[in-house]
Amino acid sequence: MENIKVTGATLKIVLIGNSGVGKSSLINRFVYHRFTNMYRSTIGSDLLFKTVHLEDQSVTLQMWDTAGMERFQSLGPPLYRGAHCCILVFDVTSGVSFSALDGWRKEFLIQGEPENPSDFPFIVLGNKTDMRDREVSRGKAFQWCEEIGGDYFEVSAKADVDVEKSFLRAAQRGLQQYKKHTLENTGHFQITCKQPSETCNTC
Numbered sequence: 485m486e487n488i489k490v491t492g493a494t495l496k497i498v499l500i501g502n503s504g505v506g507k508s509s510l511i512n513r514f515v516y517h518r519f520t521n522m523y524r525s526t527i528g529s530d531l532l533f534k535t536v537h538l539e540d541q542s543v544t545l546q547m548w549d550t551a552g553m554e555r556f557q558s559l560g561p562p563l564y565r566g567a568h569c570c571i572l573v574f575d576v577t578s579g580v581s582f583s584a585l586d587g588w589r590k591e592f593l594i595q596g597e598p599e600n601p602s603d604f605p606f607i608v609l610g611n612k613t614d615m616r617d618r619e620v621s622r623g624k625a626f627q628w629c630e631e632i633g634g635d636y637f638e639v640s641a642k643a644d645v646d647v648e649k650s651f652l653r654a655a656q657r658g659l660q661q662y663k664k665h666t667l668e669n670t671g672h673f674q675i676t677c678k679q680p681s682e683t684c685n686t687c
Contacts, residue, residue, distance in 0.1 A: 492542065492543075492544075493541075493543050493544070493659075493662060494543070494544045494545075494546050495543055495544070495545055495546065495568045495569070495655060495658040495659060495662055496546045496548070496566055496567045496568050496569075496658075497545055497546065497547045497548070497567065497568065497569045497570070497571060497651075497654055497655070497658055498547075498548045498550060498563060498564055498567045498569075498570050498571070498592070498596075499511065499547065499548065499549050499550060499570075499571045499573055500550050500570065500571070500572060500573070500588045500591075500592060501572055501573035501574055501581065501584070501585065501588060502574070502575075502578070502580070502581040502584050502588075504575065504578075504581075505573045505574050505575040505578070505581050505611055505612075506573065506575065506611040506612060506641050507549050507550070507573050508530065508549050509611075509641035509642070510573065510609065510611060510639065510641045510647055510651075511530075511532050511547055511549050512532075512641075513641045513644060513647045514534065514547075514647050514648055514651045515532050515533075515534045515547075517644075519641055519642050519644070530548075530549040531546065531547070531548055531549070532547050532549065533545065533546055533547070534547070536652065536655055538652070538655055538656055538659055539659070541659075543655065543659060545651070545655055545658075548563055548567075550563055564592050564595050564596030564597075565595075565596050565597060567592075567596055567598070568605075568657075568658035568659075568661045568662050569605045569606075569607060569654045569655075569657050569658035569661060570589075570592050570596075570604070570605070570606050570607070571606075571607045571608075571609060571650075571651075571654050572585050572588055572589060572606055572607070572608045572609070572634070573608075573609045573611055574608075574609070574610060574611070574620065574625075575610075575611055575612050576610045576611065576612055576613055576615070576618050576619070576620045576625075576638070577612055577615050577617050577618055577619055577620075578619060578620075579619040579620055582610075582619075582620045582624075582625065582628075585608070585628070586628075589606065589632065599665060603633075604661070605634075605635075605654075605657035605658065605660070605661055606632060606633070606634035606635075607634060607635050607637070607650060607653060607654040607657065608625065608628075608629050608634045608635065608636045608637070609636075609637050609639050609650055610622075610625050610636070610637070610638045610639065611639050611640065611641060612640060612641075612642070613638045613639065613640045613643075613645060614640040614642050614643040614645070622638060625638075635653055635657070637649065637650035637653070
């Protein structure tokens, strides 16, 4: 699986979490290397692209920034389906946003219908670590991530702390998912052998 070259492939990555946790800020920091306090609440969803190089391969990240408000949750199924990785975002200064992650994760698995829910990759980001009034400890977040088998990163879109590192990890996990299902969904390979007098096809 690791030797499969998928240069030019597009990986779908979905960001979910409560409204106001900083999903838009994180994507814009990663894509455009900038931060502003003037972001509006996402209405429905926004889509951004970025090409990265992983394992000597060039892949395009198709990143969906979803609204965290209840009235937009009906948009989940078409946005979640076909995702290669899901990024769960919470605000370390908001215990409510952290408690909501389990619900967001379960909703993603139900509505997104991944082929193998038990090993679908989740990346968890604790954002706003630049702020002092913290409510969610690093240990508590790590413990939950261990329970779900997710990777945890403490980040700050404002201070640009580990944003790129976390998104590249999401891309790496997404690429592994892409390769895995590329193999699983390939029924056979066709090999054409050109010889002086004939061409043979084997499947």
